Amino acid sequence: MEELNRTKDIPTQVKDPELVDRRRRQITDAAVQLFIDKGFHKTTTRQIASAAGFSIGSVYEYFASKEDILYMVCESIHAEVERGVTAAMSQAAGGRDALAKIIQEYFMVCHRMSDFILLIYQETQSLPSQWQKRVLENELRITGLFVEALAGIANSDDQIKLAESNLELAAHNIVILGHMWTFRRWYLGHHYRIEDYIQLQTDIILGMFAGKTK
Amino acid sequence: MEELNRTKDIPTQVKDPELVDRRRRQITDAAVQLFIDKGFHKTTTRQIASAAGFSIGSVYEYFASKEDILYMVCESIHAEVERGVTAAMSQAAGGRDALAKIIQEYFMVCHRMSDFILLIYQETQSLPSQWQKRVLENELRITGLFVEALAGIANSDDQIKLAESNLELAAHNIVILGHMWTFRRWYLGHHYRIEDYIQLQTDIILGMFAGKTK
């Protein structure tokens, strides 16, 4: 697993790379909360600066534009989701139970990161197109993790058989059903506990494969 | 089925109600395309006015604020989705095939209205909260249509049995898998034709119930 730092394409005025990293993290940590609370467009660069404890000038030492801040926010959200998913997968065995376990962990990641995932849905369109593309690549890479996991599981469990094409779609479905908890929280959250939601959806997802039993 | 006109809560300066209806439709027709192309915040009221063929002053004869325009846009989108779904349901028979037919029609609505559904996901948060609430009510009412349809079908087909709670979740799942085609179009659209997507997802959705066969 290569550790790409996708944020180093963001231009800065400051020479010391370590300082750049630290300051950027401070700034994005402040920005993400503002973006969640008020949205990207209604958050001003001054608000970001003061929430991070800097002057407006300093922010522009580390980012060339407000959009760059949003991009780094999106990157770090996806990085954290990916971290959670890969962690869950690395410690999973094979077969049906492994799949259930991975789904559970992933759904808990979605639960924990609700606001952040929602933010990506709402504000990706506000990014310049070259970075919009990057964000979609991230989304796709995460989906790809589930494709691999499903393939691995299908190999080690005779009960699970899927055509190549269905396998991809199944992965997308799992990802989206996790997201569904975040963007229908206003309803689902009042009617199910997250544990129940996971239980019910896991049954349904495993049901996708039940019909294909050898 | 009562025909509510939810837009009459939007204040206007103009007396003639029929004219208000016509002008508002002209304005929102222009606005929705701009919102889709550039987003709500990057669209200016002047652009809306000129795209609709009016002066900026006229727009404010018919709407009190830019947010009011967005609200009416969201209302009309949901109204059209609901029209499509109810039409599909009214001509459906009972049983398994009816469900497949309804899913097919609904997914085609999502396909046709991709851009519009995406817009709602992205811009609902830009609405004042009392109208945000209305939009979520619309979303929930549409989901409710599927709950009813599933309940009706479960009654007329012994093969389909669902607990009350699972039935609600199944309805949400169907709605979201339709939306998934819209917000993953950038990927799915290049790998599946809509007809194939419908076929595959229908199998999966019907599979939700297969495990519960009496």
Place this chain on the structure above:
DNA sequence: TTCCTGTGAGCGAGCGCTCATTCATATAGC
């Protein structure tokens, strides 16, 4: 002195929205 990070007053483009005014049409009086 030199180099680099940090500052915040200031810039000017652009925003949503207003309101004094114009103009087309409907009505009334004769």
Place this chain on the structure above:
DNA sequence: GCTATATGAATGAGCGCTCGCTCACAGGAA
């Protein structure tokens, strides 16, 4: 039919203000 009056829809220059971003300068470490 003709003119005078009233109505209300349509106009667009302009207001007040906010925003993202810049840049001349300060501070301090080497």
